[in-house]
Amino acid sequence: MQMDDLPDPRGHFGPFGGVFVAETLSHALAELRDAYERFRRDPEFLAEFRHELKHYVGRPSPVYHARRWSQALGGAQIYLKREDLNHTGAHKINNTIGQALLARRMDKKRIIAETGAGMHGVAAATVAARLGLPCLVYMGSEDVKRQAANVYRMKLLGAEVAPVASGSKTLKDALNEAMRDWVTNIEDTFYIIGTVAGPHPYPMMVRDFQSVIGEECRVQMPELAGRQPDAVIACVGGGSNAMGIFYPYVKDENVRLIGVEAAGEGLATGRHAASLCAGRPGVLHGNRTYLLQDENGQILETHSISAGLDYPGVGPEHAWLKDQHRAEYVAVTDDEALAAFDSLCRYEGIIPALESAHAAAHAAKIAPSLTRETILLVNLSGRGDKDMHTVAERRGLRL
Amino acid sequence: MSRIAGRFAALQADGRRALIPYVTAGDPQRASTVPLLHGMVEAGADLLEIGVPFSDPMADGPVVQRSSERALKNGIGLADVLGMVEDFRAKDGGTPVVLMGYANPIESMGVEKFVAAAKVAGVDGVIVVDYPPEECAEFARMAKAAGIDPVFLLAPTSTEERIRSVAKVASGFLYYVSLRGITGAGNIDIADVAAHLPRIRAASRLPIGVGFGIRDAASARRVAEVADAVVIGSRVIQEIEAAGAEQAVSRVQALLAPIRAALDERPAKVLA
Numbered sequence: 001m002q003m004d005d006l007p008d009p010r011g012h013f014g015p016f017g018g019v020f021v022a023e024t025l026s027h028a029l030a031e032l033r034d035a036y037e038r039f040r041r042d043p044e045f046l047a048e049f050r051h052e053l054k055h056y057v058g059r060p061s062p063v064y065h066a067r068r069w070s071q072a073l074g075g076a077q078i079y080l081k082r083e084d085l086n087h088t089g090a091h092k093i094n095n096t097i098g099q100a101l102l103a104r105r106m107d108k109k110r111i112i113a114e115t116g117a118g119m120h121g122v123a124a125a126t127v128a129a130r131l132g133l134p135c136l137v138y139m140g141s142e143d144v145k146r147q148a149a150n151v152y153r154m155k156l157l158g159a160e161v162a163p164v165a166s167g168s169k170t171l172k173d174a175l176n177e178a179m180r181d182w183v184t185n186i187e188d189t190f191y192i193i194g195t196v197a198g199p200h201p202y203p204m205m206v207r208d209f210q211s212v213i214g215e216e217c218r219v220q221m222p223e224l225a226g227r228q229p230d231a232v233i234a235c236v237g238g239g240s241n242a243m244g245i246f247y248p249y250v251k252d253e254n255v256r257l258i259g260v261e262a263a264g265e266g267l268a269t270g271r272h273a274a275s276l277c278a279g280r281p282g283v284l285h286g287n288r289t290y291l292l293q294d295e296n297g298q299i300l301e302t303h304s305i306s307a308g309l310d311y312p313g314v315g316p317e318h319a320w321l322k323d324q325h326r327a328e329y330v331a332v333t334d335d336e337a338l339a340a341f342d343s344l345c346r347y348e349g350i351i352p353a354l355e356s357a358h359a360a361a362h363a364a365k366i367a368p369s370l371t372r373e374t375i376l377l378v379n380l381s382g383r384g385d386k387d388m389h390t391v392a393e394r395r396g397l398r399l
Numbered sequence: 400m401s402r403i404a405g406r407f408a409a410l411q412a413d414g415r416r417a418l419i420p421y422v423t424a425g426d427p428q429r430a431s432t433v434p435l436l437h438g439m440v441e442a443g444a445d446l447l448e449i450g451v452p453f454s455d456p457m458a459d460g461p462v463v464q465r466s467s468e469r470a471l472k473n474g475i476g477l478a479d480v481l482g483m484v485e486d487f488r489a490k491d492g493g494t495p496v497v498l499m500g501y502a503n504p505i506e507s508m509g510v511e512k513f514v515a516a517a518k519v520a521g522v523d524g525v526i527v528v529d530y531p532p533e534e535c536a537e538f539a540r541m542a543k544a545a546g547i548d549p550v551f552l553l554a555p556t557s558t559e560e561r562i563r564s565v566a567k568v569a570s571g572f573l574y575y576v577s578l579r580g581i582t583g584a585g586n587i588d589i590a591d592v593a594a595h596l597p598r599i600r601a602a603s604r605l606p607i608g609v610g611f612g613i614r615d616a617a618s619a620r621r622v623a624e625v626a627d628a629v630v631i632g633s634r635v636i637q638e639i640e641a642a643g644a645e646q647a648v649s650r651v652q653a654l655l656a657p658i659r660a661a662l663d664e665r666p667a668k669v670l671a
Contacts (some may be wrong), residue, residue, distance in 0.1 A: 010533060020502055022458040023565070024576055027556035029479040097498040099424050167454060176457045180581045184460070186556065281530060284455060296476030297507025298454040 006320070008076040011200020011287070011319035019199045021286045025179070028186045033201045035106050040208060044380070045101065052097045053212060057087045061095075061213075063220040063377070069347035069364075076367040076374035078360075079225060080350070081245060083215055083381045090353065090382030091213060091241045096192055098209030102116035105192035110185065113192045114178040115309035115342035116143055116171030116237075117355075119382060120152025120194030125159035135159040138178045140170035143307055150386055153325050154257040168301040177283055179226025188395035197314030199286030203243075205314050210244025217377060218248050229377035230370075231256035235358040236329065237273065237309035239318045242382035246327060256328065260316060260362045262304035263331035272303035275314045276322050276329040289316040305390060306354035306383075336361040341384065341391065356391065402523045403548050403571040409604045412666035413600045416623040416662045417419050418443055419608055419631035420655060421499065421603045423450035423466040424483055425475030428586050428644045432485045435639075438648035439493050443659030447487075448526075451480050453655040456526045460581040465640070477513065481523065483522040484662065488521035497524035497550060497571070505538075511669055514541045524548040524571040532546040532568045539568045543565055552576050559602070564601035572628060573603060574612045582633050587612035630656065643651030 011017045011033075019029060029325055039045040053140035055060040062085065065076045083091040096113075103111060111128045113135065115121030121137040128135030137154055141163040144151055151161050167173040175198075182191040191348075196210070197204045214232075221228050234242035236259040249255045272278065273292045283293040284299060292300040292312040304310045321327035337354055339360035342352045352360060354377070363378045371375075384391075392399050400408070410417050420439045423430050436447055450524045452470035458462060479501075484496050498517070505513045505527060517525065525547055530538060532551060538548040548571025555563060557577070565573070577594065592609055599607055609622045610630030619629045635651055642650035 018534050019531060020534055021531065022528045022554075022555060023552040023561070024458065024554045024581075026531060026561060027554070027558060088447060166461070167468070172455060175453050179457045180460070183581060282506055285457070286529070291505065293501070293507060295507070296478075297504035298471060298476075299503070311489075 006317070007204050011204065013317045014290050014323065015039050015209045015281070016319040017287050018201055018315070019286060019315035020182070020283045020288065021199050022184045025199070029183065029199055031216070033310060035102060037206050037281065039102060039105060039252035045105065049101055050096055051213060053094065053099070054199070057093050057097065058085065059212065060216040060220070061085050063224055064222065065219060066199045066348050069343055070331065070367065072347055073364055073367040073371065076153060076370035076376050078363050079221070079229065079375060079377045080366060080380040081213060081377060083213060083241065084350070084352065084356070088120045088123050088126050089184060091210060091244060093126065094137045094244065095194065095206050095209040095240060096120070096123040096127045099130055099190070099192040099205070101131070103192070104131055104200065106190065109133065109188045110189035111139070111190055111192055112178050112181050113194060114138045114171065114174040114195045114344070116310055117310060117386065118143070118147040118154065118319070119240055119386065121161070122150055122153050122157070123155040124192045124194070126156035128159060129157045134389060136166050136181070137161050138174040140168070140174050141165045142169040143171065147386065154183060172299065195240040196243045196317060197287060197313055197321070198200045199277055203317055206240050207243040207247055207317060208256045210240050211247045213241065213244040213379065214246060216250035217245060221377065225375055225377070227373040228252065228255055231258055232379070233260060233363050234379035235260045235309060235355045235381060236276065236314060236318060237262070237311045237355065238313070239315035241379050243315060243317055245379045246321070250321070250326060257326065258362060259327055259329045260358045261331040262306060262309035262358060263333045264303040264305070266333055267331060271303040272306045272331065273309050273311060274331040275307060275312060276318060277331045279330065281319065287316045288317045289313050296312050305337060305394070306358065308353070308355040308360065330362055330384070332358050332361040332365070337366070338394070339362050350380070352380055352385035353384050356381045401546060401548055401571065402493070403446065407572065408444060409529060412519045415447065415519060416626065417628035418655065418659055418662055419448050419628050419630045420444050420635050420651070421447045421448040421450060422586050422635060422639065423452055423470050424477050425452060425464065425470035426466040426636070427469055427639060427647065429473050429475065429479070430658040431644050431647055432483045436487045436649060437491065438652050439655060440491060442652040444494070444655065446495045446497060446628070447631070448497045448499050449484065451477055451498055451504055453501040453504060457500065458581055463582045466467060467606040475516045477508050480515050481522070484520040484522055485659050495523040497526060498522055499526040499528065502527050502529050510538050510541060514545045514547060517547055518545040518668060520549055524550045526550045526552065526574060527550065532564050536568070538564045543570060550574055554572065555591060559598065562599055562602045564603070567595045569603070571607040572608050573599060574630065575599065575607050575609045575626070577609050577622070578612045582611055587618055587622065592622060619658045620661040620664070629662065636657060655657040
């Protein structure tokens, strides 16, 4: 894992990040911070993490040249980092393994997690089963309805799924409820947060565990394409797959970093989830970052065809990279994401997650205006099996 | 001396403990809050805690969450809450008012603008649940400069080091959260409270209020044996929820009156 100077010891990325939590959580976070500080430098811990990634997750995931699709677009060459080929079908497992190994070293007996689309919930349930720990996953009651297959997957894995009916009944409310559980059961419970948000040390810790994505790319791109890419493109909800692939490239100023948010039905309609493109800084879920909020500072409900991007905040390191102009953030609509989804199916025989289809859509948007020598690396963060119902329903079909 | 410090000094001189009830502004209706505040003072409240509704009240249990959602449906924002305090102040210049809420509505208004407006409205103290001392030095400084006490929470899990860092920035009083968890959860463990307060008293001379889990006269009285103030929130909201707008004031008064009596029954004891 790569060390870097940010965040500062209290979790700040410039004005963003930090530990904005009630006193009742301070001690647990300090305990977690100290434990992580110790184990992130512990060769035994890191060796076990790498071993699990290799033998349980199936890493390294390949990088693949999407030749037919690139040719059809008639410009830049698009390469895909195949996180969809990981065990459980997305990048989420990289992080849940890291945190679960930490939980075991901290002698915690119980795992809790929040989930939106259910991918992080499945990844948490998976590692909990693997380590023999009981797991409770909080999920907004709206999402429970939208993602029935993932709810069943979690149950098959032995996890309990707790529907959350407060607020907007989606991911942010599941996160609130998981925090409440943690505060109440702080002695024996480890809270596995699924993205690079939340209070310090979560944004840093999740970034570190996900950085394996970008580290592999740095080795694989020269092997496959002869050099590093001109741009790295990833979708951003909370931002964990994007941080994972961006981070090892942050110091490499020749590589453009492009985060793609969900523009939903269009930024102008207000029905979107683009916190960096259309929000303003505030405090939510333990950190300061860009938020979608009304004029009174109330958090807004979000919309995206992809449940995994449906979050009104974003990891604080992305807020920092945006303000530093180190990364660019753009947004693509539901329709654009669906078009890219279809293209990947038809040209490459890859059914991407709708989240990842957002990153692909932006690549498709810019590729035609770039030279054939330009290399775009897209993080294909997950596979689309979970989205069959959503896509079919959108087209008036019932499966 | 601030209104909060003055009120605690007066109570101490009488050997009495403070009763601090909590209501969420704008629950159940916009017009309910000011009459509720006056009604609670009439029933024996010494300080008032007013919740600022927030869409994501992470530290609150289901009862306060529901009240926050009702208030948001009524369109209540931070500016409305300050307006209610101003209305209350028109008839009551003595009872200290403490706002309790989350950071984002304040940051959205702008910290400086909020502090100035709160001072004009007659706010005496502010509890920002998700502002630990190390994240709000500037806010605490501005609030103090305006004569508004930044009030902080302490928990059973707070270490000596954290207690000291909170004691350094806090003023008005300290709010000890009597159990692990969220507002309105479970029942209070008095022995646990009694065991923790001396650690806090060793670090600070501020009065200590205890809240989270106090449900009736009996538990209030037991807490008053060791604390300077008793905070009652979720129980008040439950009364309001059950009563509806019409009956809210009388039901809350009926809840508070026996608690007040129980607090005053206990033998006077010299504070630490």
